[in-house]
Amino acid sequence: MNQNPYSTALLAWYQANARDLPWRRSDASAWSILVSEIMLQQTPVARVLPAWEAWLQRWPAPADLAAEPPGEAVRMWNRLGYPRRALNLHASACAIVERHGGEVPSTYPELRALPGVGAYTAAAVASFAFGGRHAILDTNVRRVLARAHTGVQYPPKAPTRSETELAESLLPADAAVAARWGVAIMELGALVCTARSPACADCPIASQCAWRLAGKPAHDGPPRRAQTYAGTDRQVRGRLLAVLRDSEGPVPKDALDAVWNEPIQRERALDALVADGLVDPREDGTYALPG
DNA sequence: AAGACGTGGAG
DNA sequence: TCTCCAAGTCT
Secondary structure, three states, X not given: OOOOOOHHHHHHHHHHHOOOOHHHOOOXXXXXXXXXXXXXXXXXXXXXXXXXXXXXXXXXXXXXXXXXXXXXXXXXHOOXXXXXXXXXXXXXXXXXXXXXXXXXXXXXXXXXXXXXXXXXXXXHHXXXXXXXXXXXXXXXXXXXXXXXXXOOOOOOOOOOHHHHHHHHHHOOOXXXXXXXXXXXXXXXXXXXXXXXXXXXXXXXXXXXXXXXXXXXXXXXXXXXXXXXXXXXXXXXXXXXXXXXXXXXOOEOHHHHHOOOOOHHHHHHHHHHHHHOOOOEEOOOOOEEOOO
């Protein structure tokens, strides 16, 4: 049926060990799945759970969100991080209403065309919401493939062509099986084949894992540089936006000036937020979330 | 095609 | 405390 050597073991493992996440339930709408995928970008499941519930309760369909100003999406996003995702979700909702009659599109190209929807998210929604046959290549899958197939501890910094080709070569032929296999290998990376301390004893494909068989050699190459945060523009942007989020209406410039004492950096961060459409400078000199 | 882009929990 | 990292995307 396919050349995937551990499909059966992986599927069985998933059957027995998958988390009961709300966006995986059979009654989850395509919209709710899209929302979950955007929220989960670079953000842990535990923090997404409550945000996802609140979001869907307020905006059960794309049209509900599209009917509100983008600033409300940013406010609702709260402290999930990367607030441009809220803007993208709002813009996606508008596009879905305008171009797709209010229904989340089902094909990869249509999904990929939505703002904030890249290769991973388009494949994930097409697969998880619509049962399409697409290779899922997120950080979990990339790590599993790096270990099981390539025999190294960590995947390359950025996704490569060969990783995509490997993932596609492993895809079960049947679309429904492929969709299930996609979540399964992702779940394996999230629960067992983790970044720091993989639980190889619990791994259904341990006997075929190239990295384990090689004695789990440590990562070879330059250290994976951690992202700095303290003192960066990102931190300033975060503080600036928090003031606007926590305020009912427009705020005077003084309130923004108070969050950071270095004026050059502060102005640069504010200008960038305005350029990104996350902050709306008003004629009276005050600032607000976009209306 | 490196680097920017938030936030908070775990070890 | 400090580093790492969590279902990426965009420029």
